Amino acid sequence: MMFKRLFIFLLACLVSAQLFAEKTLNLYIWGGEIPKALIQTFEHETGIKVNFSTYDSNETLYAKLKATPKPMYDVVLPSAYFVERLKKQKLLTSLDPNRLPNLKNLDPTFTDNNYDPQNQYSVPLIWGITGIFYNQAWVKNIPTHWGDLWNPLLRHQLMLLDDPREVFGMALFKLGYNPNDSDPKHIEEAFKSLQELAPNIKLFVSEGIQSILIDGDAVLGSTWNADALKAYRENTDIRFVYPDDGFVMWIDCLAILKNAPHPDEAYAFINFMLKASSGASLALIEGHAITNQAGKKRLPEKIQNNPMTYPAPEVLKRGIIQRDLGEKTIELYNTYWQKLKFSL
Amino acid sequence: MKTKNLTLYAIYTWLFLFGFIPLCLVFVASFLSRDATHLMTLPFTLAHYKALFSPLLGHVMLRSLMMALITTLACLVIAYPFSYFMARSQHKSLLLLFIIIPFWTSSLVRTYALVAILKFNGILNTLLINMHLITTPLPLLYSNFAVLSGLTYTLFPFMVLPLFSNMEHFDFKLFEAAEDLGANRLTLFFRVFLPNTKRGIVSGSLLVFLPAMTLFYIPNVLGGARSILIGNLIQNQFLVEENWPAGAATSIFLTVLLLLLLLMYRKPRGVKS
Amino acid sequence: MSDWIKKIYIGLVYTLLYFPIFVLMLYSFNQAQFSLQWHGFSTHWYHELFQDADLWLAFTHSLFLGTCASFIASFAGLVICIHLFLHSHRPNRTLQSTLLMLIILPDLVLGIALLIFFNLTSIPLGFFSLLIAHITFCLPFAIVAINSRIHNLDINLYYSALDLGATRSRAITHVLLPLLWPAVMSAFLLGFTLSFDDVIISYFVAGPGYNILPLTIYSLVRKGVTPELNALCSITFFLSMLLVVAAHRLSRKTSS
Numbered sequence: 002m003m004f005k006r007l008f009i010f011l012l013a014c015l016v017s018a019q020l021f022a023e024k025t026l027n028l029y030i031w032g033g034e035i036p037k038a039l040i041q042t043f044e045h046e047t048g049i050k051v052n053f054s055t056y057d058s059n060e061t062l063y064a065k066l067k068a069t070p071k072p073m074y075d076v077v078l079p080s081a082y083f084v085e086r087l088k089k090q091k092l093l094t095s096l097d098p099n100r101l102p103n104l105k106n107l108d109p110t111f112t113d114n115n116y117d118p119q120n121q122y123s124v125p126l127i128w129g130i131t132g133i134f135y136n137q138a139w140v141k142n143i144p145t146h147w148g149d150l151w152n153p154l155l156r157h158q159l160m161l162l163d164d165p166r167e168v169f170g171m172a173l174f175k176l177g178y179n180p181n182d183s184d185p186k187h188i189e190e191a192f193k194s195l196q197e198l199a200p201n202i203k204l205f206v207s208e209g210i211q212s213i214l215i216d217g218d219a220v221l222g223s224t225w226n227a228d229a230l231k232a233y234r235e236n237t238d239i240r241f242v243y244p245d246d247g248f249v250m251w252i253d254c255l256a257i258l259k260n261a262p263h264p265d266e267a268y269a270f271i272n273f274m275l276k277a278s279s280g281a282s283l284a285l286i287e288g289h290a291i292t293n294q295a296g297k298k299r300l301p302e303k304i305q306n307n308p309m310t311y312p313a314p315e316v317l318k319r320g321i322i323q324r325d326l327g328e329k330t331i332e333l334y335n336t337y338w339q340k341l342k343f344s345l
Numbered sequence: 346m347k348t349k350n351l352t353l354y355a356i357y358t359w360l361f362l363f364g365f366i367p368l369c370l371v372f373v374a375s376f377l378s379r380d381a382t383h384l385m386t387l388p389f390t391l392a393h394y395k396a397l398f399s400p401l402l403g404h405v406m407l408r409s410l411m412m413a414l415i416t417t418l419a420c421l422v423i424a425y426p427f428s429y430f431m432a433r434s435q436h437k438s439l440l441l442l443f444i445i446i447p448f449w450t451s452s453l454v455r456t457y458a459l460v461a462i463l464k465f466n467g468i469l470n471t472l473l474i475n476m477h478l479i480t481t482p483l484p485l486l487y488s489n490f491a492v493l494s495g496l497t498y499t500l501f502p503f504m505v506l507p508l509f510s511n512m513e514h515f516d517f518k519l520f521e522a523a524e525d526l527g528a529n530r531l532t533l534f535f536r537v538f539l540p541n542t543k544r545g546i547v548s549g550s551l552l553v554f555l556p557a558m559t560l561f562y563i564p565n566v567l568g569g570a571r572s573i574l575i576g577n578l579i580q581n582q583f584l585v586e587e588n589w590p591a592g593a594a595t596s597i598f599l600t601v602l603l604l605l606l607l608l609m610y611r612k613p614r615g616v617k618s
Numbered sequence: 619m620s621d622w623i624k625k626i627y628i629g630l631v632y633t634l635l636y637f638p639i640f641v642l643m644l645y646s647f648n649q650a651q652f653s654l655q656w657h658g659f660s661t662h663w664y665h666e667l668f669q670d671a672d673l674w675l676a677f678t679h680s681l682f683l684g685t686c687a688s689f690i691a692s693f694a695g696l697v698i699c700i701h702l703f704l705h706s707h708r709p710n711r712t713l714q715s716t717l718l719m720l721i722i723l724p725d726l727v728l729g730i731a732l733l734i735f736f737n738l739t740s741i742p743l744g745f746f747s748l749l750i751a752h753i754t755f756c757l758p759f760a761i762v763a764i765n766s767r768i769h770n771l772d773i774n775l776y777y778s779a780l781d782l783g784a785t786r787s788r789a790i791t792h793v794l795l796p797l798l799w800p801a802v803m804s805a806f807l808l809g810f811t812l813s814f815d816d817v818i819i820s821y822f823v824a825g826p827g828y829n830i831l832p833l834t835i836y837s838l839v840r841k842g843v844t845p846e847l848n849a850l851c852s853i854t855f856f857l858s859m860l861l862v863v864a865a866h867r868l869s870r871k872t873s874s
Binding site: 352370427444457459589596 | 628634698716724726731732738750757811817818821832835854858
C-alpha cells in the first residue's frame with residue numbers, strides 16, 4: 002500500500018533527523034541581555050550550535066528548572082540572589098576555574114562577594130539597578146522617592162516590573178526597611194502598602210519594556226536602568242532616577258546546571274563570554290553595565306561615564322544588592338504576590 | 346487485514362494513552378497537594394477547589410465570565426446581521442472564503458497587529474486626533490477594552506460560521522408565507538426567523554464563550570494588570586506559581602462549566618446526539 | 619435603500635477584519651527599530667528576515683512538525699473511519715466520547731494534561747512531546763472531516779466492487795479511497811493549519827531543542843519586536859491565504 006511506504010519513509014526521516022546531532026549548547030537566559038549577534042559569533046568561532054530560549058524573570062527560570070527532573074539546559078543566567086537559591090537546592094555544578102582562563106578579565110569588586118563566595122558556582126556577567134523612569138513630556142512632578150509613586154493623582158499610570166522582589170522592594174524602601182528583610186511583619190506591612198498603591202498600577206511587565214517607554218504607553222514606573230537607556234536612544238524624553246530612599250542592585254551571573262547535557266560546550270561558552278571583546282559587545286548592544294574590566298576599558302568614554310549605566314559612587318552607596326531570602330520567606334512573598342495580582 | 350487491525354489497535358491505544366489518561370491525571374492531580382521538592386504529592390485535599398470560590402480567585406472567575414459574556418454578545422450582535430446578509434447574497438461562497446482567510450492565519454499575529462492600532466500614539470488615536478474628536482490620546486492599550494477588542498476580533502469567525510450554516514438552511518419562502526398571513530416585519534423576525542436560528546446562535550455562542558476565557562495570549566499581549574482571566578490564572582498556576590494541583594483544579598472547574606453549558610444546550614432539543 | 623445598508627454593513631465588517639492585517643504588512647516596511655510608530659519606508663526588515671537563521675529554523679521546524687502530525691493524524695483518521703464505516707453496526711461509545719471530549723475541551727486543558735502526563739512518565743519535552751500533542755489534537759478533527767464525507771458515500775459502491783470479484787483491499791484502495799481523497803486532503807490541510815498556528819498546547823509541551831514558529835513569535839511579540847516579525851507575519855499571511863484558496867478550489871472541483 003502506498004500509504005504504508007510513505008509512512009515508513011516519514012518515520013525514517015524522523016529518526017534520521019534525531020541521529021544527526023552535532024555539538025550543541027542549550028542556553029536559557031534573560032531576554033535582552035546577551036545579543037544574538039554575540040551568540041552567532043560564538044557559533045562561528047567554535048562550531049557549536051546554540052539553542053537559546055529566554056525568560057523574563059528568575060521565577061520563570063526556577064519554575065522551568067523544577068518542572069523537569071532531567072535538566073534540558075546547560076547554561077543559565079540567574080540573578081545573584083537566585084544563584085544562592087539554586088546553589089542551596091543543589092541545582093548548579095561547581096565551576097572549575099582552570100577551565101575558565103578568561104576569569105582574569107573580571108572586575109575584582111565582583112569576584113569577592115557574599116552571595117557566592119569565590120564564585121564557586123557562578124560567573125558574574127552584567128549588573129544593574131532598578132529605579133524610577135519617567136517621560137518628561139508627560140510627567141511634570143519629577144519623582145525622587147519610591148513614595149512619590151503612591152500619589153493618588155497617578156491613577157492607572159504606573160508600569161511596574163513583573164517581579165515580586167522588585168515590587169515588594171519598592172514598598173520596603175518606602176517604609177524604610179531593607180529590601181532583603183525577611184521579617185513576616187515587615188513583609189505584611191509592605192503588602193498593605195502595595196494594596197494602597199494598587200489603583201495606580203496600570204500594568205506589570207518585564208519584557209518589551211523599551212517599546213512601551215518609547216511610545217508613551219506608560220509614562221512613569223519602575224524599570225531596569227539598561228532598559229531605560231535603550232528607550233532613551235529612541236526617545237530622548239525618557240529619564241531615569243535613582244531614588245533617594247534607596248534602590249536594589251542586581252548581578253546576573255552565568256552558571257552551569259548540575260548534570261547538564263553538554264558540559265564542555267558550557268565551559269567554552271562561559272569562557273567566550275568572559276572575553277574582553279564579548280563584554281564590550283554586550284555593553285554596546287544591550288546597554289548593560291558589565292563586570293568585565295578588560296571589556297569596559299574598550300568602551301567609548303561616553304558610555305563609561307554615562308550615569309544611566311554607571312552611576313557615581315555617592316549614588317551607588319544607596320544601592321543594596323538583592324539576596325536570597327530562604328524558602329519560607331519566598332513562600333510568603335509568593336502568597337502575597339498572587340494576592341496582590343489577583344485582587345487587581 | 347492484519348496491518349489494518351494493527352493500525353486500528355495502535356490508534357485506539359494512542360487515544361487512550363494520550364487522550365484519556367492525561368485527562369484522568371488532571372482530575373486526580375486536582376485533589377493532590379504539593380511541597381518544596383515535589384510538584385504533586387499526597388495527601389488528598391479539596392483546598393484548591395475551595396480557593397476557587399474564595400474572594401481572591403472568585404473575583405478572577407467572575408471577571409472571566411463577564412468578559413466572555415460581553416465578547417459573546419458583541420460577536421453575536423455584529424455577526425447576526427452579517428450572516429443574514431451573507432446567507433441571502435448571491436456571492437455566498439466568496440464571502441465565506443473571505444471570512445475564513447483571517448481565521449486560518451495565526452491569531453497571535455493578528456493580535457499583535459492590534460497592539461499597533463490601540464497604542465497610545467498608535468493608529469486609532471492618531472486617526473481620532475486628526476479627525477478632531479479628541480485632543481489627547483486615549484489609553485486604549487493594556488486595558489479591558491483592548492482585551493475585549495482582541496477577543497471579539499479573534500473569535501468573530503467562530504460566531505459567523507455556525508450562524509451562517511444555520512441560516513443557509515432556512516427556507517426564506519417562509520417569509521412570503523408569513524407575509525401572506527398578515528405578519529409585519531417585527532413578527533417576521535421575532536416569530537419566524539429568530540426561533541429558527543436558535544441553534545446557530547447557541548452553537549456560535551458556545552464556540553465563542555469558552556475560548557474567550559482560555560485564550561490566555563490575548564490578555565497577555567493586550568491586557569494590563571486588571572485583565573487576568575481564567576486562562577491566565579491556569580497558566581500562572583502551572584508555570585509561575587508551580588502549583589500544579591491548583592492549576593489542575595481550575596482546569597477541571599473550567600471543564601465542568603463547559604459540560605454544564607453543553608448539557609443546557611442539549612436539553613431543549615431532546616436526545617439527538 | 620436596504621441594498622446599500624447591506625453592502626455598507628458587509629463592507630464595514632470586512633474592513634475591520636482585514637485592517638489589522640493590512641497594518642501589520644504596512645509596518646513591515648517601517649524604518650524604526652523598537653517603536654511601533656511610522657518612521658519611514660524601508661525594506662530593511664525583509665533583508666534581516668531572510669538572513670535570520672533562527673527564525674527560518676523555527677519556521678522549518680513548524681513546517682516539518684505540522685506535516686508529520688497532520689499526515690499521521692489524517693492517515694489514522696482514514697483508517698478509523700473506513701473501519702467504522704464498514705464494520706460496526708452500532709457506534710463505539712467510548713471512542714465517540716473520547717473524540718468529542720478532545721474536540722470540545724479547551725486547548726489549555728489538553729496542554730496541561732499532556733504536561734502532567736509527560737512529567738510523570740519522564741518523557742522529555744522536545745520534538746516528540748510536541749509531535750504526540752499535535753497528533754492528539756489533530757486526530758479528532760481529521761476523523762470528523764473524513765467521517766462527514768464518508769457518510770455521504772453510497773456503501774453499495776463498495777459491496778458492488780466486492781460482488782464483482784475485487785478483494786477487500788482492492789475494493790478499499792480503488793473504490794473508497796479515490797472517493798474519500800478530497801476529504802483526506804481537507805483533513806490534512808485542517809490539521810496542518812491547526813498545528814502550524816498552535817500556541818496554547820505547544821506553550822506547555824515544547825522543549826528547548828526544538829523551536830517552533832508560534833512560540834518564537836509569541837516570545838518576540840512580548841519582547842517588543844522589530845518589524846522583522848511583521849515581515850515574517852506578512853509572508854505567512856500570504857502563504858495561508860494561498861493554502862485556503864487552494865483548499866477552496868479543491869473542494870469546489872470535487873464536489874461539482
